[in-house]
Amino acid sequence: MSSIITLTLPGEIMFVRFASQTAASLARLLTDENPPASDGAQFVHDFELAVSEAFTNSVKYTGEHDALQMLTLTFEFQPRQLTVSVRDANPPFSIDRPAPDIEKGQIGGWGLMLISKVMDSVTYRRDGGSNILSMSKAI
Amino acid sequence: MSSIITLTLPGEIMFVRFASQTAASLARLLTDENPPASDGAQFVHDFELAVSEAFTNSVKYTGEHDALQMLTLTFEFQPRQLTVSVRDANPPFSIDRPAPDIEKGQIGGWGLMLISKVMDSVTYRRDGGSNILSMSKAI
Amino acid sequence: MNITETSNGGVAVVALEGRLDMLSAPEFRNNRSIIDPEKTVVLDLEKLDFLDTSGLGAIVGASRQKQNLACGIVLSCMNDKVRRVFEITKVQTLFHIFDDTAAAIDFATNRQSAST
């Protein structure tokens, strides 16, 4: 059985912590209900981190023409997995990009890379005029 | 300027803390942005308490025929005031009920009374098949 | 919620930690010393971070199951959050309330021996 929780909020950076802490609350609830075999605190932190990165990107890359938009975070709460999808109306982008190579002096571009490393699966799709970035992690 | 934040979640008691802690997060964000003249911690606690009471009631009083329903919490985030509205599809009810008199041995029925005491204003309306309980508190 | 129980002569000290709400109320109600009508309990509320009226109802309900209605459950160490809920609802008038657990234990022990 899975539960769907939806959070709609303004794409303003002032809400980045609220968004990621809301994600952390749900992750904590999941680990309380189903104590993980491995490190529960890291599960919660990784989930919080991924949402902070995704929310920040949605705020940063609105494109020049866009006024303030509402963002939608959808959480799918399952007994042993939590999925979050972040929907924005930004220009399309790709998640298949080479990781920045710090030895070649490439600085930045770490957000999507970090998300892919701390989550178990990340998918991107374009739906109408929206980007939907979905990120799952199992406990 | 005000921001609207909407949270939709299953009317299951397992989410009561998530709902009230989400409310507390927003209340804390408001007090961080606009330090209150009086006690910020009490503002946050009162807000959390009111949402815990309202969410619990929405779960408890679904009426016999109702299967699991989704509840909607809408937060209106203003510079010096936070409002939360809880929408459910339960049978209608009234918030104008006498406070239980403990000296007469009346026990229980404290939820709406507590909400009205810790919040600045409480309104109820019936909208289509839904109850909407709105609760505001200024800092 | 965490429930820690220690025995002090004939009196059980039950310390609550965390949140007492509709979610944790059943666990509280089913606690061995809470449920036992003959057991006098000192309820230590110092580390109770959050209490709403569902939790309050569980405390009142439990005290009504006690043989000794007036002091089957004695309260100690309320913090400000918890006190606020007891005060607004006037439920404080139903209980004997102490600032420290030692005083609550003394009181409960005396009352218990007086009634036997």
Added chain:
Amino acid sequence: MNITETSNGGVAVVALEGRLDMLSAPEFRNNRSIIDPEKTVVLDLEKLDFLDTSGLGAIVGASRQKQNLACGIVLSCMNDKVRRVFEITKVQTLFHIFDDTAAAIDFATNRQSAST
């Protein structure tokens, strides 16, 4: 985020507490010692509860403004959460990192006097 600054000889110890993300990055960047290209800084990360790549970018950006690129900013006392972000991104390779602040101060002081 709280920023506490103490001076230790010519080295500034800047301790971060709370969250360093896109919201608090400007405050970090504009800190007096961080912004001063001639100032060597030991950044104490012990009480930094949360760091994401916006915060990381602010730290890297600040170190690139320093006259002494290699050790204008020296890091100390990373907790597990912060370390995870530095490791995954490999940004750890750009910094001198110490487990305790005293060692970081010693190192920074030596490097500073060597370069003058």
